[in-house]
Amino acid sequence: MIGNxxxxxxxxxxxxxxxxxxxxxxxYSEAEQLLITNAADPEIMLWxxxxxxxxxxxxxxxxxxxxxxxxxxxxxxxxxxxxxxILAKVFCQGNIYFTKTIIHTDYIHTTAAVSxxxxxxxxxxxxxxxxxxxxxxxxxxxxxxxxxxxxxNTFEKLPVSISHHGRFCSYIST
Amino acid sequence: xxxEQIIAKLKTIxxxxxxxxxxxxxxxxxxxxxxxxxINSANLVDIVLDIEEIFEIEIDNEAMERMLNVKTAISIxxxxxxxxx
Numbered sequence: 001m002i003g004n005x006x007x008x009x010x011x012x013x014x015x016x017x018x019x020x021x022x023x024x025x026x027x028y029s030e031a032e033q034l035l036i037t038n039a040a041d042p043e044i045m046l047w048x049x050x051x052x053x054x055x056x057x058x059x060x061x062x063x064x065x066x067x068x069x070x071x072x073x074x075x076x077x078x079x080x081x082x083x084x085x086i087l088a089k090v091f092c093q094g095n096i097y098f099t100k101t102i103i104h105t106d107y108i109h110t111t112a113a114v115s116x117x118x119x120x121x122x123x124x125x126x127x128x129x130x131x132x133x134x135x136x137x138x139x140x141x142x143x144x145x146x147x148x149x150x151x152x153n154t155f156e157k158l159p160v161s162i163s164h165h166g167r168f169c170s171y172i173s174t
Numbered sequence: 175x176x177x178e179q180i181i182a183k184l185k186t187i188x189x190x191x192x193x194x195x196x197x198x199x200x201x202x203x204x205x206x207x208x209x210x211x212x213i214n215s216a217n218l219v220d221i222v223l224d225i226e227e228i229f230e231i232e233i234d235n236e237a238m239e240r241m242l243n244v245k246t247a248i249s250i251x252x253x254x255x256x257x258x259x
Binding site: 007012015016017020021022023026027050054067068069070071072073145165 | 215226
C-alpha cells in the first residue's frame with residue numbers, strides 16, 4: 001500500500017492562510033504545533049507535516065475504505081531531517097505509516113508506505129504539466145475512487161497513487 | 175434558521191474554494207466537497223473555520239471528521255444552532 005501528496009508552495013501561499021485563528025489547532029497536535037513553531041521555516045514545516053498526513057491518509061483510506069477529515073488522528077512523529085529530506089512516521093488508528101518527504105524550492109512531495117523498505121523502491125513520476133502527466137499515466141479508478149494502472153504484460157491491476165496541486169502532479173507505483 | 179438560509183450561507187462560504195464550477199451550480203444535498211467540488215483538503219479546514227465564524231457555532235473534531243459533503247455540513251450546522259438556543 002502506497003500514498004503520495006504534492007504541494008505547490010506558490011499555490012499554497014495563495015490558497016491558505018495558516019496564520020488565521022484556530023487553523024493550527026484544527027489540523028495539528030500540540031507536538032506537531034511545536035515542530036512548526038520551532039522550525040527554521042515554520043511554513044515549510046507546516047506543509048511537510050500536512051503532506052505526511054495526506055499521503056498516510058491515502059493508504060489508510062485505501063486499506064479501510066473509510067473516508068474522514070481527520071488530520072488530528074494522523075500523528076507525525078520520529079522526524080529525521082537531513083537537508084531537504086525528512087523521514088518520518090505517521091500513526092493513525094493503530095497503524096504506522098512510513099513517509100519520505102522531499103523539500104524543493106517550488107514544491108513539497110511526500111511518499112508513504114506501510115513498510116520502511118518500500119519507500120526507497122517506489123517509482124515516482126513528477127510532472128509540471130498536469131495534462132502530460134495524465135497522458136503518460138492512463139489510470140483507471142475502482143469503485144472507491146482508488147486509482148490503478150493495468151500492467152501491459154500481465155494485465156494485472158497495479159495500485160498507483162496520484163496527487164496534483166497547482167502546477168504539479170505526481171504519480172507513484174511500486 | 176431555515177434550511178434554505180443555511181444552504182445560501184454555506185454556498186457563500188464554499189464558493190471561493192470550489193474548483194469545479196459546474197458541480198457548484200448543481201450543488202445539492204449529496205454534493206461532496208472534495209470529490210465533486212474538487213476542493214483541496216487543505217482548504218476544508220477554512221470552510222470549517224468560516225462556518226464557525228459565520229454561524230457563530232463550534233465544530234468539534236468529531237464533527238469535522240464527518241464534514242465531507244453538503245448534507246452532513248447542514249445537519250451539523252442545524253444541530254449546533256439548535257443547541258445554542
